[in-house]
Amino acid sequence: MTTPPRPLPVPDARSAPYWAATARHELAIARCARCDRFEIPPDSICSHCGTSDPAFRFEPVSGRGVVRSWTVVHRASLAGFTEEVPYLLVDVELAEQTGLRMIGRLLDGPDTALRDGVPVQVAFEDIVPGTAVPAFTLALGGSS
Ligand SMILES: [Zn+2]
Structure with missing residues (x-):
C-alpha cells in the first residue's frame, strides 16, 4: 500500500507572497x-481597523512565538497524513503582535510535554521541491 501524497497549497493572488516566502523557508505575514x-489570514477587510482597502504587504517575521493551545491528532482526516499520526497541532501566538495566532504541526513528536506559553520557533517541511509549509519546533534554550 502506498501512502497518498500530502496535499499541496494552492496559492491564489492574495496568498502567493506567503507561499513564495515559505518556499524560501521564511515566514512572511500580511500587514495592513x-x-x-499583522493579519492571519489576510481578507478583503482588515479586522483591526476595518478598512476595505488594507493593501496588505507581506513582511518577514521572526518565527518565534508561544504555544497557546494544542491537540494530538490520532486519526488523519487528510490524505497523506495516515502514516504521520499521532502528531501534535499547536496554536501559536507569534511574538510580533498580541493575539497574532497561527496553527501548525509541532515536529518534536506527539509525546512532547506542552503547557501554555511554551516557546516555539517556526520550521519548514519541504513537501515537494519548491513547496514548503510552516510548522513549529520547541525553542529550547533560547533567551530572546
Ligand atoms: Zn488595518
Missing part, C-alpha cells in the same frame, strides 16, 4: 498598510 497590524 493603513493600521500597520
